[in-house]
Amino acid sequence: MESIQNMSRRNFVKVFGLASGGLIIGCQFSSEKNIVRIDDGTTFAPNLFVQLKKDGKLILVCSRSEMGQGIRTSLTSAIADEMEADWNYVSVEQATGDQKFGNQNTDGSRSVRTILEPMRKMGATAKALLIAAAAKKWQVAETDCKAEMHYVINKNNDKKIFFGDLVEDAMKMDVPTNISLKDKKDFNYIGKTLGSVDIKDFTHGSATYGLDARLPNMKFAVIARCPSTFGTVKSFDKTATLKIAGVENVIELERVKKPFGMLGGVAVIASNTWSAIQGRNNLDIHWDKGSNGQYDSKKYMQKITSRVHNNAKVAPPTKGNVNTAFSKASQIVEATYQLPHLAHAPMETPNALAWVHDGKCEVWAPLQDPQTARADAAAYLGIEVKDVTINVTFLGGGFGRKSKPDFVIEAITLSKKINAPVQVVWTREDDIQHGYYHTTNAQYLKASLDKNGDVTGWLHRTAFPSINSTFMPGANYAAGWEIGQGMNNNPFDIPNTRYENAKAEPFVRIGWLRSVCAIFHSFGINSFIDELADKAKKDPLQFKLNLIGKDRIREEKSPHPLNTKRLKNVMNIAAKKANWGRELPEGHGLGIAFYYSFYSYVATVVEVSVINNKLKLHHIWTVLDCGMVLNKDNVLNQMEGASVFGSSIALYGKITAKDGAIEQSNFHDYKMTRMNEIPPIDVTLVESDEAPTGVGEPGVPPVAPAIANAIFNASGKRYRSLPLSDHGLV
Amino acid sequence: MKTLTINGKNHTIEAQDDMPLLWAIRDIVGLTGTKYGCGVSQCGACSILIDGEVVRSCSLPVSYGIGKQITTIEGKTDNLEYLREAWEEINVPQCGYCQSGQLIAAASLLNTNPNPSDQDIDDAMSGNICRCGTYPRIRKAIHKAVKLKNK
Numbered sequence: 001m002e003s004i005q006n007m008s009r010r011n012f013v014k015v016f017g018l019a020s021g022g023l024i025i026g027c028q029f030s031s032e033k034n035i036v037r038i039d040d041g042t043t044f045a046p047n048l049f050v051q052l053k054k055d056g057k058l059i060l061v062c063s064r065s066e067m068g069q070g071i072r073t074s075l076t077s078a079i080a081d082e083m084e085a086d087w088n089y090v091s092v093e094q095a096t097g098d099q100k101f102g103n104q105n106t107d108g109s110r111s112v113r114t115i116l117e118p119m120r121k122m123g124a125t126a127k128a129l130l131i132a133a134a135a136k137k138w139q140v141a142e143t144d145c146k147a148e149m150h151y152v153i154n155k156n157n158d159k160k161i162f163f164g165d166l167v168e169d170a171m172k173m174d175v176p177t178n179i180s181l182k183d184k185k186d187f188n189y190i191g192k193t194l195g196s197v198d199i200k201d202f203t204h205g206s207a208t209y210g211l212d213a214r215l216p217n218m219k220f221a222v223i224a225r226c227p228s229t230f231g232t233v234k235s236f237d238k239t240a241t242l243k244i245a246g247v248e249n250v251i252e253l254e255r256v257k258k259p260f261g262m263l264g265g266v267a268v269i270a271s272n273t274w275s276a277i278q279g280r281n282n283l284d285i286h287w288d289k290g291s292n293g294q295y296d297s298k299k300y301m302q303k304i305t306s307r308v309h310n311n312a313k314v315a316p317p318t319k320g321n322v323n324t325a326f327s328k329a330s331q332i333v334e335a336t337y338q339l340p341h342l343a344h345a346p347m348e349t350p351n352a353l354a355w356v357h358d359g360k361c362e363v364w365a366p367l368q369d370p371q372t373a374r375a376d377a378a379a380y381l382g383i384e385v386k387d388v389t390i391n392v393t394f395l396g397g398g399f400g401r402k403s404k405p406d407f408v409i410e411a412i413t414l415s416k417k418i419n420a421p422v423q424v425v426w427t428r429e430d431d432i433q434h435g436y437y438h439t440t441n442a443q444y445l446k447a448s449l450d451k452n453g454d455v456t457g458w459l460h461r462t463a464f465p466s467i468n469s470t471f472m473p474g475a476n477y478a479a480g481w482e483i484g485q486g487m488n489n490n491p492f493d494i495p496n497t498r499y500e501n502a503k504a505e506p507f508v509r510i511g512w513l514r515s516v517c518a519i520f521h522s523f524g525i526n527s528f529i530d531e532l533a534d535k536a537k538k539d540p541l542q543f544k545l546n547l548i549g550k551d552r553i554r555e556e557k558s559p560h561p562l563n564t565k566r567l568k569n570v571m572n573i574a575a576k577k578a579n580w581g582r583e584l585p586e587g588h589g590l591g592i593a594f595y596y597s598f599y600s601y602v603a604t605v606v607e608v609s610v611i612n613n614k615l616k617l618h619h620i621w622t623v624l625d626c627g628m629v630l631n632k633d634n635v636l637n638q639m640e641g642a643s644v645f646g647s648s649i650a651l652y653g654k655i656t657a658k659d660g661a662i663e664q665s666n667f668h669d670y671k672m673t674r675m676n677e678i679p680p681i682d683v684t685l686v687e688s689d690e691a692p693t694g695v696g697e698p699g700v701p702p703v704a705p706a707i708a709n710a711i712f713n714a715s716g717k718r719y720r721s722l723p724l725s726d727h728g729l730v
Numbered sequence: 731m732k733t734l735t736i737n738g739k740n741h742t743i744e745a746q747d748d749m750p751l752l753w754a755i756r757d758i759v760g761l762t763g764t765k766y767g768c769g770v771s772q773c774g775a776c777s778i779l780i781d782g783e784v785v786r787s788c789s790l791p792v793s794y795g796i797g798k799q800i801t802t803i804e805g806k807t808d809n810l811e812y813l814r815e816a817w818e819e820i821n822v823p824q825c826g827y828c829q830s831g832q833l834i835a836a837a838s839l840l841n842t843n844p845n846p847s848d849q850d851i852d853d854a855m856s857g858n859i860c861r862c863g864t865y866p867r868i869r870k871a872i873h874k875a876v877k878l879k880n881k
Contacts, residue, residue, distance in 0.1 A: 068824030068862045195821050202826035203814040205763020205803030209827060212762035220757065245746050273766075274753035275746075347767050347775055347827040347861045396765070396827030397861050428768045633821050637867070641824055644863025667772035667859060675865040676852035 048100065049079060049122040051093075052130075056150060056164035058089045063101040064111045065368050066094070066198070067346075067398035068641070069696050070634035071111055073197045075119050077189040078630060082123030082182060083130075084147035085163070087189065092197050097370025097390030105369040107403050107512075109598035109694025112630050116692055120181050120190075128179045133169035134161050184628075184689065193633035198394070210393045211425065213353040213364035218421040219248065221414050222276035224283050225265040225434050228660025229508045230255065231290040236266050240282040246275025250283070251417055253410065259471050260376055262409040263434060269418060273425050293660035295507035297440060301338055304463040304504050308336065308444040312461050312502035313477060315488045320496030322448075325457025329448030333535050337445070337524040338721040341655035342438035343670060344513050348396020349431045354411035355421040360387045361412055366395035366402050373405035377412055399645075400512045404436050432670050433662040436511025437655055439464040439504075443524040448496075453536030455547060457496040462487055462521065465506035476505045478517075485517040486701075489556070490525055491567055491596055493549030508657065514645060515700040518597040526593035526705030527720065530712060540709065541575050541592055560599035560627075560693055566686075567596055570603040570623040573684055577621040578605035587611040588618065589714025593706035598694025601625040601686075604643070604702035607679075610715040615729040617647065617707070620681045622699060627690035639683040639699045646703020648672035651730050654723045671725070734795050736761065737805035743792075751787040751795050752776045755802060763803035763830050767859070774858030777831035777838075778802050784838030801837075803830035809840040809875070816874035824862035832858050836872050845876055 051059040060076035072092045080090055095101045102115065127147045134152035135142040144155050151160040184191070201207035226232060238250040247270045255264035268279035326332060352365035354377075361381055367373050370390040378385040395402055411424040426434075441464040448457040466482060468475035478501045488499035513519070533543035551565040571594050575581075578590060587609045594603035602625075607618040620643045629635050652671035656663045664670040704722060711729070712718050719727055733742045734751075736759060743758045755764050755778070764787055767775030771786040778787045779801035780794075801807060813836050816822075823829045832855070839846055839854040846854065851872050860868070 066825075068826070070824070193821075195818065196823065198826065199818045199821065199823065202823040202829050203817050203833060205761075205830045207826055208762070209765075211766060214760070214762070272745075272749070272753055272757035274749045274757070277769075345861060347773070347825065347859065348765070349767075394827075395825060397825045399861075425766075428770075637821065637824055637864070640866055641863035644865060645861070666770055667768050668770070672859060672861065674856040674859060675868065676856040678863070678865045681866050 049119065050083070050126045052126065052163060052167055054164050054167045056089050056162060057091065058085050059091055059093050061093050061095050061101070063095040063104050065104070065106040065370070065392050065395055065398070067106065067368065067395035067402070069638060070196055070631060071106070073194055074112065074631040074634055075115065076197070077194050078116055078119045079123035081187055081189040082120045083126045084149065085123070086150035087194065089150060090197070094392050097367065097374045097392060099371060104371050105403070106398070107368055107400065109697040112692045113599065113694060116630060121179070124179050124181055125175060129170045129173045129175060130163055130166050132173045133166045137161070137169060191629055191632065194631055207394045209348050209396045210351045210353070210364065210366035211348055211396070213393055213423065215353065215355060215421040218353065218423055219269045219271065219418065220273045220276045221267050221269045221422050221424045222273070222280045222427065223253065223265045223267045223410060223424065223430070224280050224285055225263045225430065226287045226289065227433070228289040228293040228295065230263070230292055231660070232264065232288045233266060234286040234288045236286065237284040240284070241268055241279040244275055244279045244282060246270045246272055247279040249418060250279070251414060253413060256380065256409055258376065260372065260404050260406050260409070262406045262413065267410070267414055269414065269422065276425070277427060289660050292507045295657045295660045297341065297657040300507070301440065301442060304442040304502065305336060305338060307502035308442045308461040308463050312463070312500040315483050315499040315501045317488065318498045322457040322459050322496045322498040325448045325496040326446070329456065330451040331449040331535055332446065333449065333532055334444070334446040335528055335531055335720055337443045337527060339441045339520045339523060340653070340722065341440045341508070342513055342649065342653045343432050343435045343655050344399040344401035345431060345670060345672070346395070346397025346399055346401055349426040349428060350401060350407040351423060351425050352405070352408045352411035353421060353423040354408065354415040356381065356412050356416040357419065359383055362389040362391070363408055363412065364391045364393055365405070365408055366393050366398070367405055367408070368395065368398045368403040369405070373408045376405060377408055380409055381412060381416070399514045401435060404511055428667065429665045432655070432664050432666060436470065436509045438513035438519065439467070439510050441520040443520065445524060445528040447528070447532055449532065449536055453538055455492070455494050455532060458492070458494045459498050459500070460487060461500040461502060463502035463504045464517070464520065465504045465510050467510050467512055469506040470510050476503050477501055482517045485521060486525065486595060486597060487517070487521040491562055491564055492547045494547070507660070515597060515697040518595055518697070518701040519649060519704070522593065522595040522701035523705045523708070523722065526595070526702065527708050530591070530709040531718065534712070539581070541571065541580055544592070544594070545571060558599070560691060562596055566601045566625050567594060570594065570601045570625050570686060573686070574603035574605045574621050574623040577623070577682060577684060578607065578619070580605065585609070587714060589710045589712065591706045591709025591711070591713055593702035593709060595698065595701040597698045597701055600693040600695065600698040602698045602702050604706040606703070606706040606710045608707060608710040608714055610711055610729070613728060615711065615724060617677065617679045619679050621684070622681065622702070623684040623686065624695070624699065625686035625688060626693045626695050626698070627688050628692045629685055630692060632685065635685060635695050636683050638695050640681045642699025643681045643703055644673055644678055646700045647678065647707070649700070650704035650707045650722060650724055651677070652723050652725050654726070732792060732796055734759065734792070734800060735798070736800045736802060745792050747791060747793045749792050751778065751790050751792050754792040755787060761802055761804050765827055765830055767828065767831070773828070774835055775828050775831040777834040777858065779834055779838060782838070782841050784835050803834060807837060809837045809879070812875040812879045813837055813840070813871070815878055816871040820867050820871045820874060822864050822867040822871050824864055828858060828860045832860065832868055836868070836875070839872070840875065846872065
């Protein structure tokens with residue numbers, strides 16, 4: 001049993017009576033009246049997660065946003081497990097955006113990693129209170145009682161009391177001091193497979209996404225935004241728009257110069273979405289394209305490529321002396337890799353319904369970070385945060401786009417102006433052309449091999465517009481954390497290394513997209529070491545295992561430092577699953593890639609064929625070590641999805657700009673892989689007792705380089721830029 | 731005024747002739763299970779059945795639906811019920827947003843082909859994008875629905 005230390009009896013729990021006759025258990029980090037504190041150093045803030053009713057119904061609150069990762073099921077199952085609750089009594093309530101629930105930012109593959117233990121404590125505390133109440137009733141020691149499937153049982157005589165029947169007594173209890181968490185062997189739900197609590201809503205069309213939010217007398221708005229980023233309206237003619245049936249108003253919006261401020265433009269308000277779209281199509285707008293109006297992504301790629309071909313700013317740590325290593329080399333290998341911008345393109349486009357009235361603001365929107373939306377809305381309206389309510393709907397995909405709530409500012413501005421509820425709808429064209437783009441990247445890698453084919457020197461230069469530029473205009477170099485996503489901290493054991501970062505100024509809004517900088521650095525590194533293996537005339541798998549070197553835990557400031565043994569383990573499992581080294585049919589090839597990101601270890605092997613210069617994916621094997629698994633089937637589903645997401649990046653993902661405007665507009669020219677292109681995907685999870693680490697993102701980075709490496713194995717052709725559609729392969 | 735028959739129920743609405751069925755169903759009738767994804771027949775999120783056959787509601791005017799039997803994800807057909815059961819058993823959805831369209835497309839497939847092969851499934855379903863990447867599970871679930879139906 002793992003005891004919870006330093007928990008102050010007086011400080012931990014507040015038992016609230018519910019108007020409806022239930023019990024709410026919560027704990028709060030910041031102390032106010034009636035509220036308590038856990039002195040255990042977790043970063044978890046005020047929260048209320050458990051509500052038990054007299055009829056046994058158990059409402060568990062999910063503080064993180066549901067965007068397909070199954071978080072509403074997994075986090076609440078951890079509470080239920082520790083509470084010994086019967087899952088059949090559980091329903092899940094989505095938290096509004098509110099500081100009292102602790103950090104709600106659903107991003108960075110961190111929900112389970114950071115709040116699994118606090119959620120387990122919520123359940124354990126509830127159980128302790130129920131046991132205390134039963135013990136008092138029976139006049140026995142708490143140690144004579146246990147909880148099981150929604151009952152407290154008297155171990156002496158097997159008498160039992162239903163959880164619901166203990167509500168009133170439990171409310172009078174002080175929290176016991178001997179709260180402990182369960183052993184792994186006793187888990188009912190953790191580590192097992194539980195179907196989604198929302199599955200029936202998904203299969204009946206009754207899950208409410210942001211776009212499905214409805215209020216009486218609401219209006220629908222579609223906004224024309226300048227084709228180039230931060231351009232402004234010079235003049236516009238709304239005559240034709242106002243003739244469209246259903247159009248009610250046309251309103252000019254000014255840009256709000258904040259990271260998640262709105263772009264501005266001209267909004268058309270109508271009684272339905274279609275009229276608003278038609279109205280916008282009929283606007284005649286003259287734009288001032290502004291300073292980003294010259295952006296040409298093709299020329300820009302040439303520019304940042306030439307920068308990585310020259311000395312650039314050193315990104316420590318530097319080890320040994322690469323120049324000496326290069327001068328003594330038996331072979332020098334160098335390569336340049338280029339990757340384009342990407343758009344998130346969640347199936348549900350950005351949107352928000354807002355109703356601003358009487359000094360208050362209420363929003364319904366698909367938000368990954370509702371607290372930021374709340375703070376931004378309050379600041380923009382000049383009202384207090386408490387007067388802003390953010391209702392988090394289901395997210396029809398997020399991938400990082402819905403962490404950036406510019407669409408909320410649009411909706412509240414329009415609602416305030418017309419004094420009615422307004423839903424701002426981004427069309428797919430808006431989504432593709434006005435996003436916060438995954439950055440574009442050029443990398444140059446150079447390495448020396450000695451006569452044994454071992455790598456003696458490693459130079460890696462990278463250039464990409466930084467996410468920091470969205471927050472600090474003028475930030476023209478990468479942030480440390482961006483480079484730290486596997487570039488200047490690769491897992492290799494090489495005696496001489498040097499990392500450099502070249503300047504890259506932004507011309508569009510740059511944002512994070514599922515697995516962020518790991519996407520391109522994984523592509524560069526995994527492609528390059530495959531090239532090195534070929535030059536060294538060694539089997540790619542053995543060469544890469546050798547490059548990682550001996551088992552060690554990297555010395556680094558990290559809650560989960562890199563363990564090379566775990567990395568090599570996922571590679572070996574993936575290779576075994578794929579039967580690495582086997583005889584392949586004519587035109588077929590196997591490629592392997594791996595990456596350590598969000599503290600998790602992933603290796604992916606892909607089998608492809610290239611016949612008449614046409615690529616076909618035949619099989620994907622992917623292996624994840626994310627430590628302890630909370631909901632097994634969720635994790636499998638995430639990894640399957642990551643393989644598909646990564647395939648889209650490899651085959652099709654490309655956003656380009658000309659004259660400042662994005663050239664793609666919808667799924668016909670911003671393509672993604674479809675069912676007929678996706679082969680069987682075989683996922684293996686490593687059994688582990690280590691602390692849980694990321695799941696949502698780490699599956700993505702190895703996919704594209706594994707495909708590129710497999711193509712090389714199949715055809716002898718090396719593709720150093722994505723997408724592969726540019727090379728005529730699909 | 732126009733009358734649409736959706737899931738067996740008549741809805742009399744006011745809408746321009748050229749308004750796509752998608753927006754009439756979502757914004758005027760008020761059934762929001764049918765989803766907007768692209769507006770140009772590229773993603774299949776807006777799929778509905780008209781007289782048992784799948785169409786893209788974003789690209790057909792409301793006038794096209796008059797006098798026909800429209801089935802949306804809120805509706806019920808034999809095949810939809812088997813598919814739902816299979817979807818739930820295999821835990822297909824991630825974010826769930828595209829799944830209305832996926833289920834409708836799958837129902838249309840089973841209406842015409844009671845025992846589809848993997849290739850038939852790929853052919854019928856490749857018009858529906860799932861950004862979360864649930865394709866392998868959808869394939870599996872369609873086979874499962876056939877099994878449930880034949881049981």
